Amino acid sequence: MPFPPLVEPAEELTVDEVRRYSRHLIIPDVGMSGQKRLKNSKVLVIGAGGLGSPALLYLAAAGVGTLGIIDFDEVDESNLQRQVIHGQSDIGKSKAVSARESIAEINPLVEVIVHEERLDNDNVMAIFEPYDLIVDGTDNFATRYLVNDAAYFLQKPYIWGSIYRFDGQASVFWPHAPGGEAPCYRCLYPEPPPPGMVPSCAEGGVLGVLCASIGSIQVNEAIKLLTGIGEPLVGKLMIYDALEMEYRKLRVRKDPGCALCGEHPTVTQLIDYDTFCGAVSTEAADAAAGSTISVTELEHMLKERDEGSRDFVLVDVREPNEFEINRIPGSILIPKGEFLNGNALEQLPAVDSGKQVVLHCKSGVRSAEALAVVKGAGYSDAVHVGGGVVAWVNQIDPSQPSY
Ligand SMILES: [Zn+2]
Numbered sequence: 001m002p003f004p005p006l007v008e009p010a011e012e013l014t015v016d017e018v019r020r021y022s023r024h025l026i027i028p029d030v031g032m033s034g035q036k037r038l039k040n041s042k043v044l045v046i047g048a049g050g051l052g053s054p055a056l057l058y059l060a061a062a063g064v065g066t067l068g069i070i071d072f073d074e075v076d077e078s079n080l081q082r083q084v085i086h087g088q089s090d091i092g093k094s095k096a097v098s099a100r101e102s103i104a105e106i107n108p109l110v111e112v113i114v115h116e117e118r119l120d121n122d123n124v125m126a127i128f129e130p131y132d133l134i135v136d137g138t139d140n141f142a143t144r145y146l147v148n149d150a151a152y153f154l155q156k157p158y159i160w161g162s163i164y165r166f167d168g169q170a171s172v173f174w175p176h177a178p179g180g181e182a183p184c185y186r187c188l189y190p191e192p193p194p195p196g197m198v199p200s201c202a203e204g205g206v207l208g209v210l211c212a213s214i215g216s217i218q219v220n221e222a223i224k225l226l227t228g229i230g231e232p233l234v235g236k237l238m239i240y241d242a243l244e245m246e247y248r249k250l251r252v253r254k255d256p257g258c259a260l261c262g263e264h265p266t267v268t269q270l271i272d273y274d275t276f277c278g279a280v281s282t283e284a285a286d287a288a289a290g291s292t293i294s295v296t297e298l299e300h301m302l303k304e305r306d307e308g309s310r311d312f313v314l315v316d317v318r319e320p321n322e323f324e325i326n327r328i329p330g331s332i333l334i335p336k337g338e339f340l341n342g343n344a345l346e347q348l349p350a351v352d353s354g355k356q357v358v359l360h361c362k363s364g365v366r367s368a369e370a371l372a373v374v375k376g377a378g379y380s381d382a383v384h385v386g387g388g389v390v391a392w393v394n395q396i397d398p399s400q401p402s403y
Helices: 015-020 032-040 052-062 095-106 124-128 140-152 208-227 273-277 282-288 294-308 320-325 336-340 365-377 390-395
Strands: 042-046 066-070 111-115 135-136 160-165 167-173 236-241 248-249 312-316 332-335 356-360 382-385
Touching: 032 135, 032 208, 042 052, 042 332, 042 356, 052 066, 052 095, 052 135, 052 208, 066 095, 095 111, 135 140, 135 208, 140 160, 140 167, 140 273, 160 208, 167 208, 208 236, 282 365, 294 312, 294 356, 294 390, 336 365, 356 390, 382 390
Parallel strands: 042 066, 042 135, 066 111, 135 160, 312 332, 312 356, 356 382
Antiparallel strands: 160 167, 167 236, 236 248
């Protein structure tokens, strides 16, 4: 059952607009009235990245009158594999500004509002307030819970998408939707996954074109809600498997016990989302405290090892694919999963050999988790490398590629 349109129609379309949007105008369900509603719509897209790129391009081309973009990041060469709103000449430029320039080229009739800041508890309500709905293109859990809660407090639809390797998901969370039966993000995911358990796109990889598949579903849902057509993805979870080429739709029910939208809510205002989601687990943070070395220290240690005045084993806990892209010379590969299942310990020097164990990963989260295991097994002088191979490439060996 379609919901009533979220937005009232603009008074009129100009001759230019009629020409531009003619392929929409001749669809009976959209027509003049639907296009006028889009013209009057204000949509906020969080992140001009993998999902935000196709979302912004299609929202702009469709004639959504006002588009907000939140992004504080800059365009990096490794973004161009999927973030198609940016080009080669945009490298180093603010993503929000680069996206605004692309939109101006596609549809100069769209008003673009750029928010070049990190979304946080202090600014989220004021930023969200003027928009009709929120399209989320972020890839971290702290921001997702923040967006979900703020959208709930402001009673706005939250169009969520998620991508990982060949798998994508999308849904519309809107407990205030007509009928009052719809769930929020917390109803589906009451708790964030344990830190370090779910790799981000930066750590796990994503097939570039998957962003278009999921980003376009998000735009599709935005257009349906704004104009009041079709069956919105409210209370449903869309799951897409690009390898099997399979879309599945599951029903998601409102959880009466939901901390936010349930019968006895415990989250009644914005909370501390970084603490809620945790950058690393408590065990990992405890293990890393006082046992973290810098890449400069590691370089020095490697030199001493080469000279024979020091002995230690340097273990890269990333995945084999990552090890192929770049590595710290003299490291051996034992993926983090091997530490968690206990198999890694057989591959390490014996505890009483006196040989120190040094762990590293991409940025220091996974190696901290592995460090907790290693220390628990008795390697009391084990350390991990803060900043991981990213810091190594940036500070010690810029000739290697980063990812
Ligand atoms: Zn809920």
